[in-house]
Structure formats: structure tokens, C-alpha cells
Amino acid sequence: MKTLHEAIRPTIFLEPQKLRDFLEIDLTIATETFQHTGSFKFRAGYNLALNVPNDEILTASSGNFGQALAYACKLLNKKCVVVMPETSAKVKIEAVRNYGATVDLVDTKSVGRNERVAQLAAQMPNAYIASAYDDLFVIDGNSSLGDELAPKDFDVVIAPIGGGGLISGISKGLCRNGSNAELIGAEPLLGNDAAQSLKAGEIIANESEPLTIADGARTLSLGKHNWEIIKTGVSEITEVSDTKIGEAVRLYFGLANLKSEPTGAVSLGALLENTGNFKDKKVCVVVSGGNVDAEIYRQILKTQS
Amino acid sequence: MKTLHEAIRPTIFLEPQKLRDFLEIDLTIATETFQHTGSFKFRAGYNLALNVPNDEILTASSGNFGQALAYACKLLNKKCVVVMPETSAKVKIEAVRNYGATVDLVDTKSVGRNERVAQLAAQMPNAYIASAYDDLFVIDGNSSLGDELAPKDFDVVIAPIGGGGLISGISKGLCRNGSNAELIGAEPLLGNDAAQSLKAGEIIANESEPLTIADGARTLSLGKHNWEIIKTGVSEITEVSDTKIGEAVRLYFGLANLKSEPTGAVSLGALLENTGNFKDKKVCVVVSGGNVDAEIYRQILKTQS
Numbered sequence: 001m002k003t004l005h006e007a008i009r010p011t012i013f014l015e016p017q018k019l020r021d022f023l024e025i026d027l028t029i030a031t032e033t034f035q036h037t038g039s040f041k042f043r044a045g046y047n048l049a050l051n052v053p054n055d056e057i058l059t060a061s062s063g064n065f066g067q068a069l070a071y072a073c074k075l076l077n078k079k080c081v082v083v084m085p086e087t088s089a090k091v092k093i094e095a096v097r098n099y100g101a102t103v104d105l106v107d108t109k110s111v112g113r114n115e116r117v118a119q120l121a122a123q124m125p126n127a128y129i130a131s132a133y134d135d136l137f138v139i140d141g142n143s144s145l146g147d148e149l150a151p152k153d154f155d156v157v158i159a160p161i162g163g164g165g166l167i168s169g170i171s172k173g174l175c176r177n178g179s180n181a182e183l184i185g186a187e188p189l190l191g192n193d194a195a196q197s198l199k200a201g202e203i204i205a206n207e208s209e210p211l212t213i214a215d216g217a218r219t220l221s222l223g224k225h226n227w228e229i230i231k232t233g234v235s236e237i238t239e240v241s242d243t244k245i246g247e248a249v250r251l252y253f254g255l256a257n258l259k260s261e262p263t264g265a266v267s268l269g270a271l272l273e274n275t276g277n278f279k280d281k282k283v284c285v286v287v288s289g290g291n292v293d294a295e296i297y298r299q300i301l302k303t304q305s
Numbered sequence: 306m307k308t309l310h311e312a313i314r315p316t317i318f319l320e321p322q323k324l325r326d327f328l329e330i331d332l333t334i335a336t337e338t339f340q341h342t343g344s345f346k347f348r349a350g351y352n353l354a355l356n357v358p359n360d361e362i363l364t365a366s367s368g369n370f371g372q373a374l375a376y377a378c379k380l381l382n383k384k385c386v387v388v389m390p391e392t393s394a395k396v397k398i399e400a401v402r403n404y405g406a407t408v409d410l411v412d413t414k415s416v417g418r419n420e421r422v423a424q425l426a427a428q429m430p431n432a433y434i435a436s437a438y439d440d441l442f443v444i445d446g447n448s449s450l451g452d453e454l455a456p457k458d459f460d461v462v463i464a465p466i467g468g469g470g471l472i473s474g475i476s477k478g479l480c481r482n483g484s485n486a487e488l489i490g491a492e493p494l495l496g497n498d499a500a501q502s503l504k505a506g507e508i509i510a511n512e513s514e515p516l517t518i519a520d521g522a523r524t525l526s527l528g529k530h531n532w533e534i535i536k537t538g539v540s541e542i543t544e545v546s547d548t549k550i551g552e553a554v555r556l557y558f559g560l561a562n563l564k565s566e567p568t569g570a571v572s573l574g575a576l577l578e579n580t581g582n583f584k585d586k587k588v589c590v591v592v593s594g595g596n597v598d599a600e601i602y603r604q605i606l607k608t609q610s
Contacts, residue, residue, distance in 0.1 A: 012317060012339075014339050016339070017341060017342075017376070018343075018400070018403075021403065033562040034317075034319050034321070034561075034562060034563075036322060037322075038323075038562050071322070091559075095323070098323075098326065250599070253564065253599060253602075254396075254599065256339075257338040257339060257343050257564050257595030257596065258339075258564065259558065259562050259563065259564045290562030291562065294555070294558060294559065294606045294607075297558075297606065298603045298606050298607060301599045301602065301603050302599075302603060
């Protein structure tokens with residue numbers, strides 16, 4: 001049984017000259033697009049499946065966490081059930097199934113996802129109910145990325161924020177390695193609950209699921225465990241328009257040969273919102289994942305910047 | 306002044322689980338898409354610019370070699386002139402110019418590219434005339450990739466063939482490190498001169514520039530220096546249909562999060578042509594570069610596999 005550090009792939013650092021010249025910034029990309037299952041979520045899923053005593057794990061996810069947890073459970077011989085909306089892209093449902101998990105399709109018009117998880121939990125008394133972000137095992141798993149970033153001595157690290165699982169993990173990893181890097185969150189403007197929360201000093205939730213193109217950040221609010229870290233570990237949260245997110249996806253394609261999913265590009269989007277703030281600094285943008293449907297990607301590439 | 310090994314970025318090895326499961330092959334990707342200037346050609350261009358005594362270098366290239374040589378000359382403070390057809394994509398012309406080279410646009414209907422190079426050579430008596438593949442400095446530069454592949458103990462390495470610069474370099478690198486890997490060339494079926502040459506035991510040329518989607522392999526024939534290595538160092542050359550090349554680009558996108566240019570995907574295309582031959586073998590496919598126009602990429606993604 002592999003430890004977390006043995007199981008994950010190290011992040012890949014890129015320093016694309018064309019993009020650096022275009023932005024006139026000392027930029028490094030830390031990309032998790034080549035991590036197992038195509039996103040940083042494998043760090044979380046593996047650490048969770050490795051450390052909970054339960055042999056069964058239950059989660060609700062239409063995206064990267066479902067794939068990551070399914071693959072982690074396959075590697076660790078645990079049973080995994082993933083609740084997904086029946087409207088999920090077929091390719092995502094198949095991906096979770098191919099990793100060996102049971103997919104529970106739910107008609108979200110008649111039953112809420114959390115409600116369905118509660119139903120299943122009653123049927124699976126021995127199962128661990130896993131949140132994709134609000135869980136200490138998840139945060140610890142993601143902190144391994146902070147361990148990799150710390151020795152690079154960046155002045156600034158920018159990471160996407162949805163539920164806060166990634167950035168709270170990075171914060172924890174940076175802190176315990178004595179890093180002085182400033183940690184900035186990048187959040188879609190259409191779902192700016194984390195930015196509001198940081199200003200207000202308490203968790204503020206979106207009224208409904210934000211319809212940003214960054215589908216990995218369509219969360220109602222930060223998790224409580226994440227907030228405890230974010231409220232002191234994150235210096236600011238930049239609100240990024242969907243226009244800038246699309247522009248960032250295109251810049252990665254054209255000037256870095258990098259396929260990023262929209263959520264992965266929110267951190268570069270934050271840099272585009274305030275390029276002037278980052279001159280003369282050594283900046284790292286974290287690309288959280290690369291899993292995007294071909295048709296959505298084609299649409300983004302088509303849009304003129 | 307950096308040595309070749311200091312100047313290049315090591316290739317990036319990927320082992321994407323989804324693609325491995327789909328193919329049922331022990332597959333590793335060696336991708337040069339994140340090399341400086343986005344393709345392996347930087348290895349060639351830098352080694353050439355570093356080692357020729359001339360302060361001026363002249364070449365004809367509408368593609369990756371032009372960018373690579375331009376950037377190498379910028380790093381080494383040499384003058385670089387790149388002859389390009391005036392019909393070249395603007396983004397490619399701009400890329401060469403942004404690396405500081407002089408672009409000489411030629412109307413290929415009235416003057417051939419080689420003719421134009423000869424005209425310019427007469428005006429630049431101190432210039433070195435660089436071939437993108439038929440040059441010992443080019444081969445030596447590319448051999449650095451063979452050095453990186455050799456220690457991995459692959460049973461089979463598959464690399465794209467156009468003029469033969471890449472595969473002859475890989476062969477040289479593998480040989481001098483005592484590698485036993487079988488080296489297979491992957492060539493577009495529409496321009497199968499190298500496959501014909503290997504069968505005939507002598508260089509056979511295409512009658513005209515082949516109109517394959519793999520624009521980096523639109524060469525008339527192998528170079529002489531390349532042929533001397535290929536005729537003994539390459540075991541076979543697989544002819545790959547443009548359909549399979551497109552399929553390979555889509556597989557990289559969907560199952561490996563990798564943006565490949567069509568030419569870069571020809572090696573995976575060769576594997577798709579004969580998947581059964583590679584079971585139970587440790588296979589490496591070389592992705593030569595990632596520079597592809599967004600509109601062409603969108604068209605490839607759109608095509609159903």
C-alpha cells in the first residue's frame with residue numbers, strides 16, 4: 001500500500017517563454033492536469049481513502065472528486081459509491097465507472113444530492129461520507145501540493161477557490177515548510193462567496209449554484225474546515241470574470257501548449273485581472289486540472305480574445 | 306553561454322492511466338510540447354547555433370525549426386534570418402519575429418524557397434545555411450532526447466518521421482547509451498517516402514509536398530545524413546493515415562489532457578494502426594511538439610472518432 005507521497009505524481013512546473021513575454025511577468029505554472037485522474041483531487045481522494053478506517057466511502061460529485069476518489073478506492077481495494085446528477089456528461093459518468101466505482105444517478109429535480117447521500121448513508125451504515133473539500137483528510141491530501149511549492153521560493157502563489165479544499169491544503173503545506181509566499185485565491189466573479197467571506201470575516205454563501213464556466217467552482221460556500229485556514233492563510237481573493245477565465249484558457253493553449261479546464265485557468269484569470277500587481281514578482285499560478293469536454297473547449301477556443 | 310544540456314528542458318514523461326487502460330498497453334509518453342518554443346526542434350536549433358562558428362544563420366522554415374532557431378540565436382546573440390512563405394499563418398510569422406529573427410517572406414508561386422535561400426546566401430557570405438534536419442549539428446542536438454530515453458529501458462520507442470532529423474538523433478542517443486530499445490518510425494501515409502526508402506534500401510522521394518494534416522512531416526525526402534543512421538537504426542516505419550493521426554490527437558486530449566500538434570501525434574497513430582503488435586511491451590511514444598493553430602485543433606476535436 002503506497003503512502004500519499006508515493007501514490008501521487010509530483011506537480012509539473014512549466015515556465016513558458018511566450019506566455020512570460022506576453023505578460024511580462026516572471027511566471028511559473030504548477031500544473032495538476034497530468035496528476036492521476038487529471039486533477040489535484042487525487043491527492044485528496046487518495047489521502048482520504050488511505051486514512052479512514054471504513055471499507056466503504058460515499059460521496060456526491062459530478063466532477064473531478066468523484067473520479068479521484070473512485071480511482072483511489074480502486075488502488076486501495078475499497079468500495080466507492082458516487083452520487084451524480086443524471087444530467088452529468090456521459091463521459092464523466094463512464095470515467096467514474098471505469099475506475100470501478102458504483103455510480104448512483106439521481107434526478108436532482110425530485111431529490112437533492114445531499115438528500116440522496118443521506119438516503120444511501122442510511123443503507124450503508126459502515127460507509128464514510130466524504131466531502132470533496134470540507135474534510136481534514138482532503139485538506140491534508142492537498143497540502144502535499146503546498147510541500148512541493150514551498151521550496152520554489154515564489155513571492156506569490158495564486159490558486160483557484162471553489163469550496164476551498166485546494167487553497168486551504170496549499171496554505172497548510174506552505175506554512176509548515178516555513179514559506180513566505182503570499183497566497184492569493186482566484187474565484188469566479190459569478191460565485192464570489194469566498195471573496196465576500198474574506199471581507200466580512202465570516203462564511204457567506206451564494207444564494208444558488210453559480211453558473212460560471214468554471215464548473216469546479218460552482219459551490220455554494222466555503223467549507224468550515226477550509227475557512228478556518230483560509231481566513232488567516234489567504235491574503236486576498238481576486239474575483240475573475242468568465243471572460244478572463246476563457247482568455248486564460250486560450251492563453252494556455254496558444255502560448256504554453258497547455259490544455260486546462262476552465263476552473264484550472266481561474267488562477268491565470270486572476271493575474272489577468274490585475275497584471276500590474278505582479279510585475280517584479282516571482283509568481284506561480286496553480287492549474288488545478290485539465291478535464292474539460294471537447295465541445296466546451298472548442299467553444300472557448302472559438303471566442304475571440 | 307549554456308551548454309546544450311543546460312539550455313534544453315528535459316522531456317516530460319507521462320503515463321496516463323485512462324489512455325493506458327483504453328489501449329491496454331504499457332504506454333509512456335515522452336512529450337516535447339513543453340520544450341522551449343514548443344517542440345523538440347529547440348534541441349537542434351540550439352546545438353547548431355552554439356556550435357557553428359558563424360555569427361549569422363540562414364534557414365527556410367514555415368514551422369517549428371524557424372521558431373527554435375530564432376530563439377536559440379536570440380539566446381546566443383547571433384543573427385538569424387528565416388525564409389517563410391508569405392502564405393504562412395500570421396501567428397507563426399509573429400512567433401519567429403518575436404524571438405528576434407528577421408523574417409524573409411517569399412511568394413512561393415514566383416520564387417522557390419530554396420532559390421530564395423540561395424539568393425540570400427549570396428548576399429550573406431558569412432552566414433551558415435541551416436537545414437532543419439539534414440545537418441550533423443541538428444542530429445547531435447536531437448540526440449540529447451535519445452540520452453533521456455535510454456535509461457528508461459523501453460522495449461519500443463516510436464517517433465514521428467518527416468525529414469528524419471528527430472529519429473536519427475534519437476537513434477544516435479539510444480545507441481551510444483547501449484539501449485536495446487527497438488526504434489520505430491511513424492510517417493504519414495500521404496507522404497510515405499521514408500517507409501518506401503527503408504524497404505528499397507535507398508532514399509526515395511515524394512513527387513510533391515504531401516498534403517497530410519501532419520504539417521511537420523510535409524517533406525519531400527529524408528536527408529542524407531539522416532538516412533545514413535535510419536537505414537540501420539530504425540527497424541520499421543509505420544504508415545499512418547490522417548484519420549488515425551486525428552484520432553491520436555483526440556485521444557491525447559480526452560484521455561491524457563495533452564495538447565499535441567498533428568505531427569506530434571503520428572507516433573500514437575502508428576500504435577493505433579497496429580495495436581496488437583505492442584501488447585506485453587513497454588512502449589514509449591514521442592510527441593514531437595504541440596504548436597497547432599486553434600482553428601485546426603478545433604476542427605480535429607470536432608471530428609468523430
